[in-house]
Amino acid sequence: MLKEFSYKQFGNLNFTEQELDENTLVKIDEHIKVLFLPKQSKIQVDFQEFQIETDSLLFLNPKVIIKPNETEFGGELLLHFNKDFYCIQIHDQEVACDGILYNNVFEIPFIQLNENQSTDIQNIIREIQSEMKDEDSNTEEMLRILLKLIILKSTRIWKQQHLLAENDQQSDVQFLRKFSKLVEQHYKTHHTVADYAEMLFLTPKNLSKKIGLLSKDTPNDIIKNRIILESKRLLAHTAMTVKEIAFSLNYEDDAYFIRFFTKNTGISPLSFRKQF
Missing domain, CATH: 1.10.10.60 (Homeodomain-like)
Known part of the structure; x- marks a missing residue:
């Protein structure tokens, strides 16, 4: 499902070969993406194959090549949006589209979720899916808030997993972002x-x-x-x-x-x- 608000686009789709036609991912190639993967999923990202051991989120910039799971739909869900939908807004640096999740040349940014974190994220995804069915004046802003909530929670988890969550380590996080951004740009x-x-x-x-x-x-x-x-x-x-x-x-x-x-x-x- 895709919603358009003037030039702003936001959509979600089940991420398996059975659910996608061959042109779907091409059409959203320029979109920024968040992919929810349940445990035991398999995925190929830019020529690397991954076996997902725990429920996870994957954050993808435009042009990243991803290949969907060949099995039947088991809960893999892709959220996708263009920069007009989210990035033209003035956000906190860490949760903007050039934040550490989307501007990371050190690793493919998988966020591993424990049981409680996964339940939390899946509840937000269900709210997004419900909101996608609505047609009122608040729908666009609600979708943007829910998307930012996923990015914010995931950034917090990433910092905890990389032992960069303490206040005195914020300069390290900012340095990672700055170096990553420079490499990606140049x-x-x-x-x-x-x-x-x-x-x-x-x-x-x-x-x-x-x-x-x-x-x-x-x-x-x-x-x-x-x-x-x-x-x-x-x-x-x-x-x-x-x-x-x-x-x-x-x-x-x-x-x-x-x-x-x-x-x-x-x-x-x-x-x-x-x-x-």
């Missing part, structure tokens, strides 16, 4: 740790040290992995040539790009494309 044109250290007014050594306290990956790994992910998306889902992909990622020498991709994936770009 990975196509800025490829070195020194580039991002300069933007953050740090030395490369200090940036690596700070990220090392918060992530198992180095800044160089994070930047490199984001470039590789985009390369895979373009190889698998567009007709662009390898040379065009290299140029779009600011590699003037496509031979260098091919060596970079092959070294980091163990397979050449053309061989990767043939898999799809």
Whole structure:
């Protein structure tokens, strides 16, 4: 079901192959997404497969490629909305669309839910589904409030799970957000740790040290992995040539790009494309 309020769009749908036609996800490719996954679900996100052990929420930016479960509907539900619906509003930084759940280059942001948290989230989802059936002047704002409630609760859970919930750790959370946002904005044109250290007014050594306290990956790994992910998306889902992909990622020498991709994936770009 999809509701439109002028240019603002908000929808929800059951997330299995049986429930979706092949064009549904293409139509909402530019939408921001929240996916509820019951335990024992399986999902593929950007070429990685996951077995979900506990009820979970997954937060997805536009263009992220997700493949639905092949089994019958078992409770997987996708909420999706465009930026006009939510992001034009002035929100608290942590729960905006560029908050840590949607602006996280460190990991795919699954939020694992315990039994009480899952019940709480599912109750909000049921309220959303009920509200979607209404047609009154308050429907849009109610949907926005319920969506923000899910994001707010999930941000709190994420911070607790990553041991970043204390007040004296808020600067760490904000640093994660800032570095993630910079990588997401500039990975196509800025490829070195020194580039991002300069933007953050740090030395490369200090940036690596700070990220090392918060992530198992180095800044160089994070930047490199984001470039590789985009390369895979373009190889698998567009007709662009390898040379065009290299140029779009600011590699003037496509031979260098091919060596970079092959070294980091163990397979050449053309061989990767043939898999799809």
